[in-house]
Amino acid sequence: MKIMTTFFVSVMAVCGFSASALVPNFTTPHRIDISGEVYHPVLSPDGSTLLFSSADHTGLNSLDLATGKISVIDKSAAAGFEPTFSHDGSKIYYRTAVKVNGLMNRDVRCFDVKSSTMTEIAKPNRDSRALKGIDRQTYAATDFDHINVSVDGKLSSLDPVAGAHTYQWASISPDGTRILFSEPFKGVFVCNLDGTDLKPVMPKGDYPCWIDDSTVAAVVSHDDGYIVLDSAVVLVDLASGATATATTPDCLVGELTASPANRSIIFTTVEGELYQINPTNTER
Amino acid sequence: MKRSLTLLVLALVGGLSSVWAVKMSDLKIYINPGHGGYTSNDRPIQLYPFAQNDTAGYWESTSNLYKGLHMYHILDSLGAQAKLSRIKNTEADDRSLGSISKEANDWGSDLFFSIHSNAGEGVNYLLMLYREEPMGTPRYPENLTLSNIVAQNLQSNEMSNWTRKPQVAGDVTFYYPGWGTAGLGVLRNLYVVGLLSEGGMHEHRPQAYRLMNDDYWWLEAWHFVKSIMEFYNTEDRFVTGNVAGVVYDDHNLRSMDIPNPTFTMHGRDKLAPVCGAVVELVDATGKVVQKRTTDNMFNGVFVLRNVAPGDYTLRIGNDKYYTVEQPVTVTANEVTYCNTPLNMKREFPLEITVKGPVTGEDGLVSCSSPIELEFNTDIDEQSLEEAFSITPPVAGYWKYADNNHSAKYIPEVSLEPDVTYTVNIAGTARTPDKTYSHPQLMEPVNFSFTTRNRSRLDVTEYYPADQGAVHFAAPTLEVRFDKTIKPTGIQNLITITDTENNKVNLNSRACQYNKLGNGFGNAVLALQGNLKVGEKYTFKLSGDLRDTESLPMGEDLQFEFYANDVTDQPEAPVIETFDVPTVLVGNLEASKGLTVKPTAIKSTNPKLFGTGAVKMSYSFADTHDGEAMWDYSVAEPQPLETGDHVGLYVNGDFSNHELWIGVTAGTDTKWHRVCALTFRGWEYHEVVLDDLEAGYVYNVDRMKIVQVESPITQKGAIVVDDMLYRDGAAGGVGDIIADGAGNVNIYPIPASDVINVEGVDSGIAKMELVNVAGAVVAEVSGGSIINVSSIESGVYLLRITACDGKSTVSRVVVSR
CATH class of the missing domain: 2.60.40.1930 (Macroglobulin (MG2) domain)
Structure with a gap:
């Protein structure tokens, strides 16, 4: 089912610009003004479509960034929790949550973008594995205390950080040579596909993602154990280690997604506003 | 659309009821011990004997972690799956709140527990916070159900001294508007049912000590798990029970172990917990089935865990305390509480080691003296008060200190002057030992003392006088006493009201006390703001005010006064503005009884007119016969003839000295008294120059302050402002x-x-x-x-x- 929703986009500058030499350059963040709050953004591989959800992940919607058209993909509970595109962007895989015998169960669904049809490909179950491997030969996905890496269909399990407690947000670089991930107690890292050549990127960071082969971004936040005190989008040049903060202190960043295909960055605020940043330096 | 979304949410979380056969082994519980590491956000509390920020002391990040670890192990023992957001307490463990909720979601958790404790010193209660979406509505109804169950179970913990019922609230509502509308960061992105539990107040020190105890952590974790069982109505419940309690001294206060505990304590928490108490659970065969020794962290907490249901004897004691035995019944899935007072061993008779009021070198005692007693151990209060008598009788009350090792009988007002009192303490006074054969005094104790002849703090003078007047603008009042006073709390003893009973406040920062010297006391009382001209005010100072010897006034001081506007004078030419201070110059040579030249400097506060006034300061060397002299000169002095008037605005210092003005023609100087300085603040005084030689022209050319003998006002300062002139020949008031x-x-x-x-x-x-x-x-x-x-x-x-x-x-x- 696909519901067409009217949409308008307005652009406004709310966050300042702070960058210095030898660090990634980027445009001033611009607000994408759509009706309602936006949470849990996921960009399509080509950067043209944004998936998003409600604060508690209920429902899954898509936003065509070129036209501003919003489509409702699924209204189910938890449908918006980490949906993933197929390698060519033609399909969207996601889970919904239901209680079975009072316990959390999740199915697996496939949404065909072209036909706007949904297919249930797994009945509700207690499996919590990531969906990235459904139709990809090469991917990286975290499984708590290790990272599952598939290279041309050959699966391996990595534990690249000594003493790691858990891994989160693993992804492979656009050139397919490096893995970016977070170990929430130790920081954000990159490593080779076999786990070697481990390099720290930043001491803390959530939602790390590739901008291009040499630039990554993440959300760096601080809290008092209860609420987020400050939160910013930070870009890192992997070669030099130079960093740039793309947002100003008055902007409490929530989540982050990026598409290396068109090098666009989308982030939300904790209050559910949506912003876009475009790096301006050419890919190296 | 909103309605359909709501229904879907209900479908997600709804139906968690007893109809399903859920087992603990079916469950996946995510545990988030709040905070992490040892920074200010990890909530350290300074707790004796640790220094502030000592990592061995209290940190919320530590207690949260150990509660979480215990919860993990209890769940694991029941076959449930549990995952912890952290398992250590280092700075690296202070992971982002977003990554925690993501992990709980990733894992497909059934429930989410974020474990915390709360700030708050004077109170101790539970707070359960659940996610709201939108504000005012639980994101899932089960958030509220779970929160209520957890609150009820934690509240059942009788080791804590709860000061009120638990509070259950939505996170956005609770923190709005101070923290905006984002709510709790760790709950915001959850799509599972969960809560953040604030398990008591760690700033409430007795609770903080409990939160240092492993048994206490364990029992809170056990209650979390029990709550999960009740929430799901699981098939399996705890097949064992627990025996828990606090062991505490039946008599000695917490100050026995903790130096000067200034923190808030309620009820049983005021008594000293017993460290090192041996707690044994004995079965019917006499076998000790479980044993604990209470820790050394001043909490007395013990929990005998996972005990098979049945009847037992609980035995508690140690070398310092008599052993107590009590029957207990252990019930599966329950906690049996046995908070137990112990009686300390004092196996010797009571002795009074110090007795009587402190006697001065004159062999007499102050009338404010309490009857002080010290003992070889702590005293049983009731037995002492029944054994005590004083002749002649004195109304008073008891105050105990040093954990009842000392006691004072404090007269309600004071002892009478020049009286010999006799105190008798009968032999029935005893220690609190309930077992020893002879805890009483070996024999009665008698002693006598005689008081001095002063029993009251006397008011010597005050300004304004009864029915007097003060200038309305921010006036200052003063009360003087025959001895220095204890000013602490004096503002609570003073009331100033107008005729409609509206209170006039004191400007506490501008008030001054005991500035007179020579042992005399005073209270200089600056009023807040201006008074209303023409209004009558009533000043009252309670007789409870005491001097530094603790003798009371005894009777209230009360008087009435009026507010006027001193500048409301008949119009007259100003012949001196005193805007320039150099018109007055101190003259030491012409002064008497001064070793320091009197000064004249500009005063902008106080002043009445223009850009300033002149402050005239003096310091007499002795208590009498002094004169402080100033020369006055201007380029064009006002000619004065007999019958003319000269008026002066004077800001007095309540010194009781006299201000005089001198007018001179050639070598003939006539002195005229302007006023007695019996006031504070501004007054206007006018003199009639009725003794000038006819046909001569005089000028004002000097001023002086003539000392009036006083032991308290050798130093002072007045301020003078405009000088007015009235022509005596013109008639009017001049005649x-x-x-x-x-x-x-x-x-x-x-x-x-x-x-x-x-x-x-x-x-x-x-x-x-x-x-x-x-x-x-x-x-x-x-x-x-x-x-x-x-x-x-x-x-x-x-x-x-x-x-x-x-x-x-x-x-x-x-x-x-």
């Missing part, structure tokens, strides 16, 4: 003869019906009320009261002629 003699008391000012006059020693021959045009508008002969009820409101001069022929003129105000 009134006055010599300014005597300290005549005229009241009330302003007056509405009558004006009373007191203090004319030779008696009053005649009184005349003169208006600004010089006309007599009222007069009376032979009386001390003049009726002004039919006189128009305004400023008048009251001319009083005494029976000895002397006369005085005073400014009065009629107002109604």
Whole structure:
């Protein structure tokens, strides 16, 4: 089912610009003004479509960034929790949550973008594995205390950080040579596909993602154990280690997604506003 | 659309009820021990014996972690799956809140527990916070259900001393508007049912000590798991029970172990927990099935965990305390609480080691003295109070200190002066030991003492006088005493009210106390803001005020006064503004009894007119016969002739000295007394130059302060502002003869019906009320009261002629 929703986009500058030499350059963040709050953004591989959800992940919607058209993909509970595109962007895989015998169960669904049809490909179950491997030969996905890496269909399990407690947000670089991930107690890292050549990127960071082969971004936040005190989008040049903060202190960043295909960055605020940043330096 | 979304949410979380056969092994529980590491966000509490921020002391990040670890292991023992957001307590463990909720979602958790404790010193209660979406509505109804169950279970913990019922609240509502509308960061992105539990107040020190105890952590975790069982109505429950409690001294206070505990304590928490108490659970065969020794963290907490249901004997004691045995029944899935007071061993008779009030070198004691007693151990209060008697009787109360090793009988007011008292303590006074055969005194104790002859703090003088007047602008009052006072809390003993009972506040920062020296006390009381001109005020100082010897005033001081506007004078030329201070120069050579030159400097506060006034400071070397002299000179002095008037605005220092002004023609100087400095703040005084030589022109050329003998006011300062001139030849008020003699008391000012006059020693021959045009508008002969009820409101001069022929003129105000 696909519901067409009217949409308008307005652009406004709310966050300042702070960058210095030898660090990634980027445009001033611009607000994408759509009706309602936006949470849990996921960009399509080509950067043209944004998936998003409600604060508690209920429902899954898509936003065509070129036209501003919003489509409702699924209204189910938890449908918006980490949906993933197929390698060519033609399909969207996601889970919904239901209680079975009072316990959390999740199915697996496939949404065909072209036909706007949904297919249930797994009945509700207690499996919590990531969906990235459904139709990809090469991917990286975290499984708590290790990272599952598939290279041309050959699966391996990595534990690249000594003493790691858990891994989160693993992804492979656009050139397919490096893995970016977070170990929430130790920081954000990159490593080779076999786990070697481990390099720290930043001491803390959530939602790390590739901008291009040499630039990554993440959300760096601080809290008092209860609420987020400050939160910013930070870009890192992997070669030099130079960093740039793309947002100003008055902007409490929530989540982050990026598409290396068109090098666009989308982030939300904790209050559910949506912003876009475009790096301006050419890919190296 | 909103309605359908709501239904879907209900479908997600709804139906968690007893109809399903859920087992603990089916569950996936995510545990988030809040905070992590040892920074200020990890909530350290300074707790004896640890220094602030000592990592061995109390940190919320530590207690949260151990509760979480216990919860993990209990769940694991029941076959449930549990995952912890952290398993250590280092700075690296302070992971982002977003990554925690993501992990709980990733894992497909059934429930989410974020474990915390709360800030708050004087109270101790539970707070359960759940996610709201939108504000005012639980994101899932089960958030509220779970929160209520957890709150109820944690509240059942009788080891804690809860000061109120638990609070259950949505996160956005609870923190709005101070923290905006984002709510709790760790709950915001959850799509599973969960809560953040604030398990008591760690700033409440007795609770903080409990939160240092492993058994306490374990029992809170056990209650979390029990709550999960009740939430899901699981098939399996705990097949064992627990015995828990706090062991504490039945008599000694917490200060026995903790030096000067200034933190808040309620109920049983005031008593000293017993460290190192041996707690044994004994079965019917006499076998000790479980044993604990309470820790050394001043909490007395014990939990005998996972005990098979049945009847047992609980045995508690140690070398310092008598052993207590009590039957207990252990029930599966429950906690049996046995908070147990222990009686300390004091296996010797009571002795009084120190007795009586402190005696001075004169062999006498102050009338404020308490009867002080010290003992060889702590005293049983009731037995002491029953055994104590004093002759003659003194009403008083008991105060105990040093954990009842000392006691004071404090007179409610004071002892009587010049009295010999006899104290008797009967042999029935005893220690609190309930087992030893002879805890009493070996024999009665008697002693006597005699008091000195001073039993009260006396008020020596105060300003303004009863029915007197003060200038309305931010006035200052003063009360003087025969001894230095204890000013602490004095503002609570003072009330100043107007006729409608509106309270006038003191400007506490501007008030000063005990500035007189020589052992005398005073209270200089600056009022907050201005008074209302013409209004009557009542000043009251409670007789509870005590001096530094703790002797009370005994009786209240109360007087009434009025507010006037001292600048409301008949118009007259200003012949000196005192804006420039150099017109007055101290003259040490011409002074008497001074070793330091008197000074004259500019004063901008206080001042009445223009850009400034002149502050004239002096310091007499002795208590009497001094004169502080200032020369006055200006380029073009006002010529003065006999009968002229000179008026001066004076800000007095309540020194009781006298201000004089000198006028000179050639070598002939005539001195005129301007006023006695018996006031604080501004007054206007006028002198009549009635003794100048006819045909000569005089000028003001000097001023002096003549010392009036006093042990307390050798140093002082007054401020003078505009000097006015009235031409005596022009008539008007200038024709009134006055010599300014005597300290005549005229009241009330302003007056509405009558004006009373007191203090004319030779008696009053005649009184005349003169208006600004010089006309007599009222007069009376032979009386001390003049009726002004039919006189128009305004400023008048009251001319009083005494029976000895002397006369005085005073400014009065009629107002109604």
